[in-house]
Amino acid sequence: MGFSVKKEIFEKYTALTIGGSLDSSTAPQFGEEVKQVVTQNPQALVLYVEELSFMSSAGLRMLIFAKQKLGTTASLILVRPQEQLLETLRMTGLIFSVNIVDQYPE
């Protein structure tokens, strides 16, 4: 299972479209992208995750990392997470740190 990440920069937000498997081997790559994004101070980091089939604890920790890097003024938005990811976010409480939407921008 591979991993892909594509970055797009818009005026008010930065989007990362990620697919495949986000695990301990691919999380650092994702982490680097997040680090670069936050240097641009976007109002929101939007993660298109519909094609993300698996996220390990390393991946989940990267969401925490992203949230903490963004600070309190910018939001972390997940677009169309698959059910298993959504359920894991609920159980671990990470769902309180992210916004889940069906599409972005609305």
Place this chain on the structure above:
Amino acid sequence: MTTLDNRIDFYPTNEYQGIKYRRGRVLPFGATLVPNGVNFSVFSSAATSCTLVLFNKNEEDPYAEIPLPDEFRVGNVYAIIVFGLDYENIEYGYRMEGPHDPQNGHRFNRDIVLSDPYAKAIGGRDTWRDISGLNRNYPFRSRLVFDDFDWEEDNPLETPMEDLIIYEIHVRGFTSHPSSGVRHRGTFAAIREKIPYLLELGINCVELMPIYEFDEFEHSHENPDTGDLLVNYWGYSTLNFFAPKAGYAATGKYGMAVDELKTLIKELHRNGIEVILDVVFNHTAEGDHRGPTISFRGIDNKTYYMLTPDGYYFNFSGTGNTLNCNHPVVRNMVLDCLRYWTSEYHIDGFRFDLASILGRAQDGSPLNNPPLLESLAHDPILAKCKLIAEAWDAGGLYQVGVFPAYGRWAEWNGKYRDTVRKFLKGEHNTVGQLSQCMQGSPEMYLHRGTTAGINFITCHDGFTLYDLFAYNEKHNEANGENNQDGCNDNFSWNCGWEGETDDLAVNLLRHRQIKNALTILMLSQGVPMILMGDEMGRTQYGNNNTYCHDSSLNWLDWSLVQKNFDLLSFARHIINFRRQHPILRNKEHYSNRDYKESGYADITFHGTKAWHADWSESTTVFAFMLDGHHAKNGFVKDDTIYVAANMHWDALDFELPQLSENRKWHLSVNTSMMPPETFYPLNSEPALENQSGFIVGGRSVIVLIGK
């Protein structure tokens, strides 16, 4: 510019089999994330060498073993920083070399990979009762955890002790039954879904039965009669004191148990509910000399365990071994552990299983001034924590009333439990003792205040409240020990029939007795504790020692909410009655004086005649009045409360004390009546037509409010 990342000590000095490392830092013990690597530190007083063993998760054999150079040892502590580790994917352990000389207390065995006593997570039982890890070599491997949880504004709640209402929960038992209606039954996440239920019940503290990592398969065996697998369900057998039970987390299999538990605690706090952990520091899961070597025995047997002069294990816990709690190193481990749970998990308090062991010296003798108990009482990080002792042990030390408290410790009040049980079943010669119990046991805790006692009638250990009134004898056959296990002194009464019955009169009486019990509990000074499910009539079919059943015998059947709604609605009422009336939650004992000059003493005692308490040996009635001017020891004004308990089999006419200031008696509770007249909602209590007397039904309790 020199940044922190460029510091020379964040880079390796050595390399072995491709792994880079350097001399570590001796403190803190355990595995700690440091820039570019992980610092490992472990203590052993008698090991001659130490090897760090690294595994990839889910692989049987280690991928690296690094013998620690002797120069990496400081005193008796071995420390190493290893670089380039895949934090998420590694597990670790130690091989300790040293003498195998049991007679002198040493049981080193370098063939075994040992888990770290300070590990913050343990692999091997990631999913409850998953047998896939059973045959693994060294199944309990240490793991790393991360401190990146977002607590937001959360902190321990610091609810005043006298305001607590504790609800004892088993994590699996609370939601494992299919009727629970939750998504992930038997988990931390599932408890979160039941927070609305807890709020409606009115409790403000949950006490979780052991959630330190344990092995549910320890001593598991088939019940010869039923073929059911009997397991270590309660979990009073710790593998590691710092690691949460991964199998209690729905996300344990993803390595996210820590986050799930923290989320539960944060949500409970957000709803005003404290979290107390039931902690087991009296023994470990390694058993006696015949037990498995998992960690402590192989790391430093002589330090961690109390040993007999010939090198065997003292067994004050009844489980094979006894943790050597007053050895300075072990004492520090207990302290480190509680500090960790308080600061990292925001735990509000701890209930110490068989806590009298914590007051024993290394040779097992009771200490007058136990250093561990004193250290915990005066620790700056634990300063606002609740510390609660189960003030006895299996070696015969019984310290209820005399547990070394240092102005901090509270105790499970075993005398309260026994006295209230005896009174409720109508035993003679109990009323004098009952009057002490309802005042917060001043005969034991005169100088410690009411909050020294945790009042309870039932707990996980023994009958449920329903079974207390449905069984004269224990029925523990399902435990497979010929009914020899479990307590024989239950002070229970079956109300006329042993076990389940269709007899309406018997069933009504049982429900009334449950309401009587809850009323006495909630109207006593001290800190009340309710056992999970007692508010809805949970039964264990007479089994008073269900430690081994992962089945509906232990799981809370949520259909009881409907079936016994009269009990549940009563429990909600009486709990909220306590919360609404500060006179029930005084921190200091009543003085039997009128220090507010209200015309009444703070507490007065009565019988069927007002102002004439009956203290005779044969009496089964008891009444008392609390003057509202003395609420919160006179700092708050409350209504006056009158309680009459009649455990005689027939109704009796009670003369009521007269109220001053044109106030009238109003009826809040009358357990002899059927719903909806058993209780009246707060502020809707009807005034009594007869203000001078009340006929209290047989085996019933009334509560009146003077306002």
